[in-house]
Amino acid sequence: MRFWAYLLDLIVIGSIERLIINPLFRFLEIPLVEFNMFAPISIASAIIFYLYFVLMTKYFNQTLGKMVFGLKVIDLKSEKLSWGTILFREWIGRFISATIVVGYIVIAFLPKKQGIHDLFTDTSVIHIER
Known part of the structure; x- marks a missing residue:
């Protein structure tokens, strides 16, 4: 679902x-x-x-693509995502996606379905019920 949400975000x-x-x-x-x-x-x-990505994640915990597919970014340590966490998550996530394509394959094999950028920032993307 994250892949399709990302493609929708690219269209937006x-x-x-x-x-x-x-x-x-x-x-x-x-x-x-x-x-x-x-x-x-x-x-x-x-x-x-x-x-x-930064503003949508900060204010809604979701981008439009994540909203459509029922996904949400959460902080594993607290309820609210901080600016620092989001800025670092998005920066490292874009860097990894541009340089290490395998970075997103990791998501399939981790129990919490976290990308490398999520591991660095103690965040996760969860599926929410609508």
Whole structure:
């Protein structure tokens, strides 16, 4: 379910970029066609991507993808996720997913279905009843 939730989140993020960032860049006459990680469009996309996951997880414990599939991020030590936990979880999670694809395969074999990024931050993604 986490995989499908993540794919849905990517669609949401892509939609946000196409509805807000691309028109804004066109209006400001900032090029959209540079394929460079330091291009303005790449930086804006990375910021939207990271903010989406951080803000949705902080305020709802779920992204839209997780909401659709009945998943929720919890802190294993307390009830409320802290900013530090979320920022680190999302940063390490994106780093791992970009560099170590095997990182998400680990989820299938752990009893609490935690990814490596969850192990680092003492968090878990649980299924909630609707």
